[in-house]
Amino acid sequence: MGPLDSLRVIELGQLIAGPFCGQLLADFGADVIKVEPPKTGDVMRQWGRPGRNGDPVWWSVIARGKRSVTLDLRTPEGQDVLRDLVAEADVLIENFRPGTMERWGLGFEALSDINPRLIMARVSGFGQDGPYAARAGFASVCEAMGGMRHISGYPDRPPVRIGLSLGDSLAGMNAAMGILLALERRHVTGRGQVVDSSIFESVLGLTESIVAEYDAGGHIRERHGSSLPGIAPSNAYPTRDGKEMIIGANQDAVFGRLCQVMGVPELADDPRYATHRARGENAEELDARIAEWTRKHAADRMIEDLAAAGVPVGLAYTARDMMADPHFAARRSILEVDDPRHGGTLAMQNVFPRLSESPGTIRGLGPELGADTGEVLQGLLGYSAEKIAELEQSGII
Known part of the structure; x- marks a missing residue:
């Protein structure tokens, strides 16, 4: 049993930051119900390079272990279904632009009235308040403003980005940590709270003593290529x-x-x-x-x-080097996960960190769009088959 087996999570939003938070929780046993727009689904289903069968594989990783429910949150009927889901949930993750949930009548105060124990993790570029809160905040911009880009690369060239959406993943990790902290507090108070995880502050938090060095001595750390100033060899x-x-x-x-x-x-x-x-x-x-x-x-x-x-x-390893390394194999750092849709297996990174008594596990690849809608609405919420058919016919699910 994973340490989060008793946790039910509703995951809203798309792309990387919020869904990566959901992936981490699912890895350790949480029942993560991924809510996606009908017909189109999360755009992550289309992102990343294709496998040999022609389908992108990133979705298989970031949605592993989750259940997929389709729901049109832009409609009053869809919003009502979400309220029913919230009533049965411990956590809701969302990474819409700040203010979106409030416009739908789904802000924290409204949802907390339904379920006072609800923890709402809100992932965004610049946080839920402040003059930049309403700005679109992709990782590339927030990494720059959080201090990472200025020190990345060589001094005689423009700043470079790491070949990953690092800011998104950091914000997702901070959201997951915030959820666990809020759960611990809920044991005492019986009430949930908001976890506000911004991308720019997640990056800022990794910048070591950069701010203090400037404040104390006027030092501005600059790009230094593949080494760090004053650290050799x-x-x-x-x-x-x-x-x-x-x-x-x-x-x-x-x-x-x-x-x-x-x-x-x-x-x-x-x-x-x-x-x-x-x-x-x-x-x-x-x-x-x-x-x-x-x-x-x-x-x-x-x-x-x-x-x-x-x-x-x-x-400096590539994926090919990692998969051939005996230490990676001995530690099972990379796993071959069964791929029932295409046959065979798909390799991906294992669950980290390792727990000796209640380790996490990969329970399956990212699900097909809406694969679990009927099961969740009927089994969890008690919706009748007739009501589910009506919602489906009207395009709500």
Whole structure:
């Protein structure tokens, strides 16, 4: 049994941030009822690269373990159905633009009147209040305003983005954490509350001491390529066989071990490199010396020698590398999940973190659109077959 087996979650909204929150809760056993527009469904069904059968596969990951119910929330009838669902739920996740739920008569106060124990997780670009609240807030913009883009890339080029919607996922993770915190509080008070998770603040929260450094000393952290200013050696280095090897040896004792493997133990006592500060001040020339050594040797042999010596080292992996790595296999970090629709299996990342007594599990790929509408409305809400047929005929579900 997963730790959230008793939790019922209604997931509204589309794209990544809110649905990723729902994925995390479903991974640990929550009954996540994904509410989608009739006929079209969540646009995530169309996002991402296709598999061999031609269908995009991202939906299979972000909607894994969920149930799909179609419902037109723009209609009074659809809103009434949602109110019935809320009455039986513990959590509602939504990532519409702030104010949308209120315009539909589905704001927190209205829903809390129906179910005082309801926890409402609201995921948005800029939060539920403030002068930017009504702005559209995609991860790309919020990552920039949260401080991530300015420090990403090389100093002589425009800022770059990581090849993931990192801000969305961070906001989803913060929403999930907020839900768990609100559940703990509900044990005491018996009442739910609002969890306000913004993308820009989720990014801001990861920026370490950037704000404090500016406030205390006027320092503005700048782009620094594949390394960090004042931290050396910690970079990507070329190998003889054309791979990118990451070495992190900036701590004194670890740097000494690196020098031993390189065959230049005296380098650890060189005044230019003997201390953390000295290595940071001379990072460029130190990186050049290490790169001169790494490009003479094959990656696998260097990794074996460095790892044996206690030096953090690894390659910049692609998905192909991950699936071939024995450590990933031993940890079951990637699972092959049965794909009944297309036959065979589909590989994806496993559930994290790991719990020793009540671990999460992947209970199935993302469902077909509306696959569970009848089951939920009849089994959970007690709707008659006639009422369900009427809603279906009118396009509400």
